[in-house]
Amino acid sequence: MAEETWHEARLIPTSGINGADEQERRATSALLAVVTAVREFGRGLTQPLGAPAGTIQTFIEVPFMLGDKRCYPDGLIRVSRGQRTWTALVEVKTGTNELAAEQLENYLDIARDNGFDALITISNEIPPSAGQHPTKVDKRKLRKVAMHHLPWSQILAEAVVQKEHRGVADPDQAWILGELIRYLEHPRSGALEFEDMGQSWVAVRDAVSAGTLRAADKGVADVAARFDALLRYASLRLGRTLGTEVVPVVSRRESADPGLRTAALVDGLVREGRLSGAIRIPNAVAPLTIELDLRAGRVALHVDVDAPREGRSTTRVNWLLRQLKAAPESVRVEAFAMHTRGPGAADLLKVVREDPNLLIQDPKKELRAFRIALTSPLGSKRGRGRGAAIDSVLDAIDTFYGEVLQHLKAWTATPPKMREVAELPEPTRPALASTALSSQDGAEPVDDADDADDSQGEADDPEDESAAVSETSLP
Template sequence: MQQMSKGANIDLSSLTAATGPLTVALSWIDPSGEGEADVSVLLAGSDGKVGSDGDFVFYNQPTTADESVRLLGKSPTATGSEDRILVDLGALRPDVQRVVIAASRYAGATFGALDELCLTISDSTGAELLAFPIKEADRETAFIFGELYRRDDSWKFRAVGQGYASGLAGLAADFGISVDDSEEEQPEPAPAQPAEPPPTDGPDAIADHAAPEVSPTGGKRPQRVRTAKKKVTAPKAAKVSLAEHPSWQHARLFPVTGLRNDQEREARATATLLAVMAQVPEFGRRLTARFNAPAGTIQTFAEASFKHGDGKVRPDGVVRVARAGRIWTALIETKTGGNPLKADQVEAYLQVAARHGYETVITLSNDLALSNEHPLQVDKRLLRKVALRHLSWAEVAHEADMLCHHDGVANPVHAWLLSELLHYLRQDNAGCQGFRDMGAAWVPVRNAITAGTLRLGDRRAMQVAESWEKLIRQLCLRLSGQTGLTIAPVLRKRRDGDASVRRLQTVTSLVETGRMSAEIRIPNAGGPVLLEADLRTGQIETTVEIPAAARARSLTRVQWLLRQLDQAPPELRIEALTAGHNTGPCDLLKNLIAEPGLLVPDDGGQITSFRLTLASSMGTKRGIEETGFVRSIDLAMDRFYQEILLVLKPDTTQ
């Protein structure tokens, strides 16, 4: 992979012979847990300006009309957040000379507050071609990471690294776009056609329905960028049931009844997913774009048979995408439940794909890949012509959730299809619930912690640390899909971006304290949520620290908090903190309701923040059963989010 420095440029054809779309990824670590960045792409002509408002791709207009550029959305990673963009250079209009990759922050946040800012570009096989780490970000609120530009008959990349203190408006103005920073009140959507929800985190609203501005050259240029068209999401409120008895179950499009073995589960799960991908264009394109497929007509097939050696092989599915006379093809290998992928099976599909000129083999299972490396080890020689990519059922559910309940689709029937798919994926018998097993090392490590015999260097402890990372990443994916927010892990130190260092820290914590912990950024939560699992006491603790209200006395600050928590669990632990102190008066909510003064510091110090902690029992088994560790983590975070975070409101008097 080519490492780029600021100002450098390189011909992309010198890095890869692969054709097809590129994936541009912007990544960062948010050590504060207080905010994200929003990616945007500008398509500029030879004059350095955009040709129309359709050439500005941003969070409310995530694709160009010809789908040559598409935002794939933010995803939590093991190290922070990643925002990906699909760029099909071959599909761009001839007048587009530059594809500018930028991002902006909001509410006064700067790029200097983010760690490990980096742009990477991958080719259509998934191979990373180049990386441009940005080390000079400071007070900029908008940033141009780099640009793809035409040079004769080829495309080159330039590492720009230019910041704007004037934010998105200043950046856009350089390309002939006028951004209205004022917020406009939007009309209520009709019940049958719910509008796409406004962004919960992002730059100020960009105005709607603006008149075009005439440029000095006589052409029309947009004065303001229009927001995206309204889309349909699945209704949040369930319809009134006409069932005569609670035992009556609604008929489902994709039932889980009658599944008797793993083979039947895999066949039905594959057919269900592929059918919805073909029928819901937005969903199919989101998934295929992950693997650098072009934006085109999608057709899917189940259990196609191919000759291989003296016999035949039958992948679980085939996906084909047609665009401009070219067909992109991927073979699909599916596993459900805890069934592992098999190297010999996948290698056979790679050989078949190479022989037929297919681009990709995609494996789909409940395992999560924490990096660009595939979770299965195969013969590297087979990857010279065919890409091997992996997808988790948790990532499938995340994309369906975002489209079904937040981003919306164009057709109400398609929203219903996505809701049916989600219902299927969440059924226990379907075997598609994502990462649900801490692995064979879990019980021995837990027992070693109880006995005090766990030591550094224990390979089983490192396996548990890796499983913990997968569990946290899946937790962030699930919560993001449910809330529509960008929820991601928070890393406090630069070295935390190194997987081996990060896992060694988890192992060290297990050896010394018997605890595993993770910080999770949830927008509007007041601060990062600390999730800790104590294997010695069998407790899970979820903690958040929130600013105190601006009141004259500490007692009224306590009362302000207690009024919001009147329905919270009585065992909630509340600690009052003053400036410069990490500890303070602490008691349970049930005691504070009767006597709020228990939280007032004896030294008369002013309370600046409150630390709220909710403890729950930790499951001991490795899997998803009622006494399982994975389920107990999910339940603890869900309870904390629903009963604590959602009821807390920021102080509006400040």
């Protein structure tokens, strides 16, 4: 038999998974075991949740009594450092299974009764932003116990970033972490990526195209929430590639009250047929704005860049064009002038390269900012694959960042240069005692009359005359 058909032995096999229970049990055991074995990865997951940087112990299916019934949380994490101990229960869901509010409230009661610190939930549900939880529970149960949620996509991103970018000191631990990554990336693990825009996506899309969508229609809020989840997943995916933390841009008010964000998305969807959001990439020139136009069937990405604060308008346009050498010609460039409102002068990059003056409407007004945008078709399908909305958005983000955004740099003023001071010549006459040389002094003028007097004095010197007479009297 050819070796190509042989299956390589794996630390965490994907074969033999029968049913959701076995899938959850294996995923939980694999994750918690690696959290214990790989110190850097374990601390990277637990410290943001409030755990100290100490020794980690993990357990699965720990039994607890809650009244007259016995409960089995999927796992338990204990972190100890000195006299301090931090303990959290873990509840895991895989595949399309969702967290149940009643079950979470029971585990919160168990954690409170046992003096535990937190409840950690893990599933494929992706909340709009970090810190939010996809399942609503009685807030009174959160007074003494914190509840945190980790999507599987976030755990996978953390594992990849730790192994590929931050590094793992021990080679064996790095290999173990790589085996977890390999397992989570396998479709049978149950750790799914963002794969569905929701069952209301097609109906809402068609209503937008027909101009009949209303804010009270069924599924509108769900589509808005799915869009925010897509932005969060796109951030995690891009951050996994770049080795850094990419996050959606959410205001403080929206973070404190997610309903405000949902209401704003629903309003934009009903009035304009658009869903809009932004993601922040560390050290990028500006946040990347992503807009889905359901009426036109387009996805548009843009970034706003401040123009240089010195130089002519043409100089400022050329400054931007030099940074867009690798950008595709279909990129749209728009220039905004000082003290003006509304849209500015805009054209495609291939046209602006030939004539930069097209972006200058009034040469007397300075340019204050540029907008670089790229549009592409928006998929219509709710799932994944060719022609799907999710893939069209992810591909557009990868293209725009790789060909445009990563090459842009903010303008910085040239630092001031030291003034060159010419060396002063030696004075031809004694300076006044009360006067010192200054950097403002130049070369002193030479007095012709003084030079004439000096030469005349030398000719009238009697010693020189006697010397001349004695020389002529010699035979």
